[in-house]
Amino acid sequence: MKKIGIIGGAGYTAGELLRLLINHPEAKVEFIHSTSHAGAPVTDVHQGLAGETDLVFSDTHPLDSVDILFLCSAHGHSREFWENNGRPSGLKVIDLAQDFRDESDGYVYGLPEINRDRIARAASVANPGCFATAIQLSLLPLAAAGLLPVGGDINVTALTGSTGAGVKPGATTHFSWRTDNISVYKPFTHQHLKEIGATLEKLQPGNTSTINFVPMRGDFARGIFAVTHLDCDLSEDEAVALYKDFYRDAPFTIVSDRPIDLKQVVNTNKALIHVEKHGRKLLITAAEDNLLKGASGQAVQNMNIMLGIDETAGLRLKPSAF
Numbered sequence: 001m002k003k004i005g006i007i008g009g010a011g012y013t014a015g016e017l018l019r020l021l022i023n024h025p026e027a028k029v030e031f032i033h034s035t036s037h038a039g040a041p042v043t044d045v046h047q048g049l050a051g052e053t054d055l056v057f058s059d060t061h062p063l064d065s066v067d068i069l070f071l072c073s074a075h076g077h078s079r080e081f082w083e084n085n086g087r088p089s090g091l092k093v094i095d096l097a098q099d100f101r102d103e104s105d106g107y108v109y110g111l112p113e114i115n116r117d118r119i120a121r122a123a124s125v126a127n128p129g130c131f132a133t134a135i136q137l138s139l140l141p142l143a144a145a146g147l148l149p150v151g152g153d154i155n156v157t158a159l160t161g162s163t164g165a166g167v168k169p170g171a172t173t174h175f176s177w178r179t180d181n182i183s184v185y186k187p188f189t190h191q192h193l194k195e196i197g198a199t200l201e202k203l204q205p206g207n208t209s210t211i212n213f214v215p216m217r218g219d220f221a222r223g224i225f226a227v228t229h230l231d232c233d234l235s236e237d238e239a240v241a242l243y244k245d246f247y248r249d250a251p252f253t254i255v256s257d258r259p260i261d262l263k264q265v266v267n268t269n270k271a272l273i274h275v276e277k278h279g280r281k282l283l284i285t286a287a288e289d290n291l292l293k294g295a296s297g298q299a300v301q302n303m304n305i306m307l308g309i310d311e312t313a314g315l316r317l318k319p320s321a322f
């Protein structure tokens with residue numbers, strides 16, 4: 001049984017992480033740290049866990065008492081944490097923020113579909129961004145085959161649920177603004193483009209494609225639905241075969257023969273991919289839960305790989321039947 005610590009315990013990703021870990025066959029949560037909620041029962045904040053845990057938020061984080069540490073604080077805080085705290089020898093770390101997604105300081109980029117072997121040997125893993133996960137899964141097979149359009153455009157439009165903005169209330173997350181509403185934000189400049197570009201460059205060196213990414217806020221709580229299209233000479237049958245072969249050993253990335261819906265993946269660690277051809281355009285749709293495959297579920301998947309146990313342990317979650 002591996003002992004777990006969580007830093008930044010009051011946010012959505014920490015709540016989802018805790019939901020998974022308290023039922024994980026190989027994990028025991030030793031502490032969940034939150035300065036603002038120290039001394040309060042975890043269920044005061046993560047109310048959906050009522051009856052599931054008696055953990056209390058801690059104002060200390062004894063790093064030498066755990067085997068694995070999850071960092072769930074806001075972007076930029078992970079580097080700050082290590083500037084102020086020593087790291088015990090042998091401590092494994094999984095960071096859910098963007099601080100080390102450039103693989104600096106010895107971190108490995110935690111996208112299992114391409115880095116499983118490196119993750120298995122890693123002491124430090126940087127969990128991918130939520131949009132980045134969906135978009136990369138849409139493009140990895142093409143990049144690995146050298147089929148991204150050199151000098152061409154890759155057009156992506158993706159909607160995310162309100163939980164993607166974090167637990168802290170803001171003008172664009174208020175219910176009366178978000179409900180029955182859709183809006184564009186950070187068009188062509190979203191921060192996840194950097195990690196997407198780095199991954200594609202490794203798979204297809206010299207790739208000069210331009211990703212035109214338009215993120216959108218959806219009027220739902222959780223999930224990401226990404227629509228990608230680009231010029232491609234493959235037939236539909238060839239493209240489908242390419243994607244199925246690439247993901248044949250990926251337990252949570254499923255290439256669907258039928259068009260997909262967001263509801264199929266909410267509350268699961270699955271990413272669904274559908275590929276179809278329209279003239280010269282290859283259309284790829286991808287769906288995931290932004291808090292699970294896009295964050296905490298993928299973090300647990302990475303933990304499983306780092307521990308050398310069944311990659312799916314604690315993650316066989318079922319979607320709603322309707």
